[in-house]
Amino acid sequence: MNAYATQGWENFFVAEAGAAAALAGLLFVAISINLTRIVSFPGLPGRAGEAILILFFVLTIASLGLVPGQSSALFGAEILGLSVFGSLCMLILQIRDGRKPEQKRYWIVTRVATSQLATLPLIVAGISLLSRAGGGLYWLVLGVILSFAAALLDAWVLMVEILR
Numbered sequence: 001m002n003a004y005a006t007q008g009w010e011n012f013f014v015a016e017a018g019a020a021a022a023l024a025g026l027l028f029v030a031i032s033i034n035l036t037r038i039v040s041f042p043g044l045p046g047r048a049g050e051a052i053l054i055l056f057f058v059l060t061i062a063s064l065g066l067v068p069g070q071s072s073a074l075f076g077a078e079i080l081g082l083s084v085f086g087s088l089c090m091l092i093l094q095i096r097d098g099r100k101p102e103q104k105r106y107w108i109v110t111r112v113a114t115s116q117l118a119t120l121p122l123i124v125a126g127i128s129l130l131s132r133a134g135g136g137l138y139w140l141v142l143g144v145i146l147s148f149a150a151a152l153l154d155a156w157v158l159m160v161e162i163l164r
Helices: 010-033 035-040 044-064 072-098 105-131 137-159
Strands: none
Touching: 010 035, 010 044, 010 137, 035 044, 044 072, 044 105, 044 137, 072 105, 105 137
């Protein structure tokens, strides 16, 4: 298996696309169950958006990894572009929510830390594929795991912590 080509990684991409789609569906159900409470807390609608975005970007990257005949440079550019765009979108949500006076600072800090930590290995994976050095798709594995962890943490807050 080559860290700089998608051949041999098909099962990984199929599994991650399926997991991201399933988790996104469950997240939509969780949000709809607690929608009234979520919109009543400052910052929680943004946090819900972040969780959905993280899962959407994992789903999109995994789907792009299944495109046959795609060069590793193109896939690296796609990963890099999507990851940077996703990181910026989440950062904008976090800054917007952080400016609200009623927003708890430690919530913003944890949101920034988890989402940016999740997207950083994805950015590195894109750069690594483009340069064909530094680990390639193995960074994508770490990024996907951290993205799922960040989305699950957000889901926990949206389902359980708001009821305390």
